[in-house]
Every structure is written in C-alpha cells, then in structure tokens.
Amino acid sequence: MPVLEKLSGVGPPSRTDDQRRRNLSETLRCVVQGSGKISRAAIAARTGLNRSTVGRLADELVGGELIHEVGTAAPTRAGRPARVLAVSPRGPVALGLDVNVDYVAACLVDLAGDIRYEHVIAQDQRGRPMADVLNRVNHLARDALRAVAGNGRALCGTAVAVPGLVDLTGGVLATAPNLGWHDLDVVQALRRQGMPGPIALDNESNYAALSEEELLRDGESFLYVNGQFGVGAGIVIEGRLHRGQHGWSGEIGHTIVVPDGPRCACGRCGCLETYAGHAAILRAVGVSHPASTSLGLRPTVCLIRERAERGDATTIEALRHTGSVIGIVVAGCLNILDVDRVVLGGIYRDLSPWIAPAVGKEVASRLCRVGRPSPVVKVACHGPQAPALGAARSVVRGLVQDPVAWLARATGTHRPGPRRARQRVAGSG
Numbered sequence: 001m002p003v004l005e006k007l008s009g010v011g012p013p014s015r016t017d018d019q020r021r022r023n024l025s026e027t028l029r030c031v032v033q034g035s036g037k038i039s040r041a042a043i044a045a046r047t048g049l050n051r052s053t054v055g056r057l058a059d060e061l062v063g064g065e066l067i068h069e070v071g072t073a074a075p076t077r078a079g080r081p082a083r084v085l086a087v088s089p090r091g092p093v094a095l096g097l098d099v100n101v102d103y104v105a106a107c108l109v110d111l112a113g114d115i116r117y118e119h120v121i122a123q124d125q126r127g128r129p130m131a132d133v134l135n136r137v138n139h140l141a142r143d144a145l146r147a148v149a150g151n152g153r154a155l156c157g158t159a160v161a162v163p164g165l166v167d168l169t170g171g172v173l174a175t176a177p178n179l180g181w182h183d184l185d186v187v188q189a190l191r192r193q194g195m196p197g198p199i200a201l202d203n204e205s206n207y208a209a210l211s212e213e214e215l216l217r218d219g220e221s222f223l224y225v226n227g228q229f230g231v232g233a234g235i236v237i238e239g240r241l242h243r244g245q246h247g248w249s250g251e252i253g254h255t256i257v258v259p260d261g262p263r264c265a266c267g268r269c270g271c272l273e274t275y276a277g278h279a280a281i282l283r284a285v286g287v288s289h290p291a292s293t294s295l296g297l298r299p300t301v302c303l304i305r306e307r308a309e310r311g312d313a314t315t316i317e318a319l320r321h322t323g324s325v326i327g328i329v330v331a332g333c334l335n336i337l338d339v340d341r342v343v344l345g346g347i348y349r350d351l352s353p354w355i356a357p358a359v360g361k362e363v364a365s366r367l368c369r370v371g372r373p374s375p376v377v378k379v380a381c382h383g384p385q386a387p388a389l390g391a392a393r394s395v396v397r398g399l400v401q402d403p404v405a406w407l408a409r410a411t412g413t414h415r416p417g418p419r420r421a422r423q424r425v426a427g428s429g
C-alpha cells in the first residue's frame with residue numbers, strides 16, 4: 001500500500017485484535033461485493049464464521065455507518081425473514097486526485113467503488129510552481145467534498161496520483177521529469193493547504209492500474225501500460241499492486257530501446273518514451289509544430305485519431321510502429337514477470353484500434369512460452385479519469401481491508417460501543 005497515515009492512534013494489535021480485524025474485513029468485503037444485498041446467513045456461509053459472530057461484526061459495521069439494513073431477503077428454511085445488508089448510503093467517500101501534466105482531476109467514490117463526483121480542469125502545469133498547482137488541486141478537492149456534504153457522508157481518505165517517482169517511505173515525489181518537479185513533499189504541502197484526513201501519494205500509472213476493478217476482484221495478474229505525456233506502467237500480481245523495493249516499479253517509459261537514441265526528459269538516451277510518448281507520436285504522425293504540444297494531450301490525441309479514422313496512411317503506419325515498439329518492451333516485461341495480460345491505458349486506449357494489434361503481434365512473437373496461448377492485450381476500462389478513480393478506489397480498498405481504524409474514528413472507540421458524533425464532510429474542507 002502507498003503511504004497512508006493511520007486513521008487513529010490504535011496501539012499494537014494483539015492476536016485477538018488481528019482476528020477481529022480480519023473478520024470485520026471479511027464481513028465488510030462480503031457486503032461490498034454482495035451485489036448490494038446479502039444476508040448475515042450468507043456471509044456466515046461464505047466466510048465460515050458462525051452466525052452469532054457475523055451478527056456481532058455486522059452490528060459494529062452498521063454502528064460505524066459502513067453498512068446498513070435494507071429490508072429482508074427470502075425467508076429462511078426456518079420461516080424467519082433474513083435481514084439483508086448493503087453498503088450504507090450515508091457511508092464514507094474516498095477522494096482521488098490526479099495532478100497531471102496538463103490537467104488536474106478529482107473523483108469521489110463510495111464504499112462500493114461507485115463514482116459519486118468527478119471533475120477535470122484542463123491546465124498546463126509545466127513551468128508552474130508546485131504551490132500554485134496544489135492550490136488549484138486543493139480547490140478542486142473542496143469543490144468535490146462540497147458536492148457530497150449535503151448527504152452527510154464523511155471523507156475516509158484521499159489519494160493523489162502524480163506523474164513521477166514517489167518515495168513510499170515519506171509520500172515524497174522524488175522526481176516528475178515532465179513537470180520539472182523534484183524532491184517535493186506533496187502530502188505535507190497539501191496538508192498545509194488544509195486538505196483534511198489521511199492522504200496517500202503514488203504514481204499515476206499505479207493508481208490507473210487500480211481502476212481495473214474487475215481484474216483486481218478476480219485476483220488477476222497484469223501489466224497496465226499507461227500512455228500520457230510520458231509512458232508508465234502499473235504491475236499487478238494476483239490482484240495486488242507490485243510497487244517494488246522503493247515504490248518505483250513500472251518505469252517502463254525509461255526502458256532503453258536504442259542506446260544512442262534521442263535524449264529523454266529523464267536525461268538518458270533512447271528510452272521507450274522517446275519513441276512512444278506523446279511528443280514522439282506527434283512527430284511520427286507529422287504534427288510536430290511546437291504549438292501542437294501546447295494544445296494539450298487530449299486535443300492532439302483526438303486530432304491523431306481523426307486522421308487515423310480517415311485512413312491517413314502516415315498516421316496509421318506511425319501508430320502501428322508505436323505499437324510495435326511498445327510491444328517489444330512489453331514482451332520483455334512479460335518475460336520477466338510471467339503474467340498473461342496487458343492493459344493499454346491513457347492515450348494508448350484512445351488509439352488502441354491502431355496500436356493494440358501491433359502490441360499483440362510483437363508480444364506474441366517475442367514471448368518465451370511453451371504450449372500456452374499468447375497473452376491477452378486488453379483496452380483499459382477507463383479513460384482519462386483512470387488515475388483519479390483508481391486512487392479513490394485504493395483508499396476504499398484500504399478501508400475494507402482494515403475497517404477497525406475507521407470504526408474507531410466513527411464511534412470514538414475501536415471496540416463496539418455507543419455511536420458518537422463524528423466529523424462529516426465539511427464543504428469548506
């Protein structure tokens with residue numbers, strides 16, 4: 001998990017605490033994944049816990065307003081109506097923020113991972129001081145929280161996606177070459193601006209990978225290749241993000257393709273990004289005037305897409321070649337990781353009709369596999385909102401994995417007890 005401050009000062013857990021934490025998590029996960037309604041008996045059957053334990057755990061989760069009772073299911077064999085549980089409509093929301101090169105985005109999701117609010121502001125961040133950019137982000141966050149303040153929902157945490165290397169030990173952005181930012185404590189800067197609650201920070205491609213809810217739920221392993229101004233990747237192994245020793249995994253964009261190739265924003269030469277990043281694609285399709293890059297990522301990608309849809313041979317060949325270079329690097333990654341699925345996100349999602357076949361062809365021809373089908377090349381489920389959405393859902397996932405800290409904050413104690421007042425989302429932040 002990325003750096004996410006503890007919700008409260010709960011002491012070192014005992015074995016009993018650990019067991020209770022796991023049981024609460026399992027019970028909550030059953031409700032979250034229960035298609036909206038699930039009985040206590042069904043939870044007991046699914047988890048192997050006895051019914052009285054499930055009843056006690058469910059009461060705690062109801063007390064913390066994470067879940068609620070919505071009525072009754074079909075009568076049990078004994079003829080008694082079964083009480084049915086669902087995610088509470090007054091339950092907490094999680095905020096995902098995406099600080100990118102030419103836009104900032106916010107996304108609020110509920111405990112079920114459903115989007116309750118999202119907003120994107122186009123703004124070229126290059127050359128702007130971090131304080132100015134984060135001030136805009138803070139306003140965006142306040143607007144998002146104000147939008148749900150009337151529903152009585154509380155904020156359970158915020159996760160911020162950034163286009164660079166994030167030091168997991170301190171929530172510090174070590175470097176973001178395309179923004180020109182280095183060694184910045186983004187979490188503390190946001191906190192100084194009044195951002196409420198726990199704040200996590202991670203790379204945009206990691207969070208984008210966490211927007212692939214279905215693959216995560218099924219415990220799949222995949223490589224999420226994220227084309228933005230730069231190129232990044234999120235590595236997911238058996239449903240869990242693999243961040244590496246320092247949190248810097250997935251820097252696929254700085255894999256060397258040609259040792260003496262063009263100079264990259266990272267300072268090295270011949271990186272994948274210099275062949276498959278946004279600027280490289282623009283050059284390859286013949287949209288190389290400097291003013292075109294100032295148009296921003298999305299408008300230029302729309303321009304390229306329109307050309308390809310018109311059948312422009314130069315554009316189509318350039319995209320095929322881009323896909324081929326990506327495929328060569330991806331094949332190397334898959335040979336190392338031994339995973340069977342590639343997800344194309346960001347601008348590669350928008351340009352997938354022309355890029356994906358070339359990626360698939362290269363991967364199939366370069367992979368060391370014996371008697372196994374070629375890896376699946378899949379288009380990402382979500383477009384530009386993927387990093388903010390994945391960031392928000394990562395906060396929810398953390399709460400479901402460990403609801404004890406939330407219950408402590410919601411009820412004023414980490415043990416079952418009378419509900420106490422808790423801080424609601426305040427429009428002013």
Ligand SMILES: [Zn+2]
Binds near residue numbers: 264265267271273
């Ligand atoms: Zn590079």
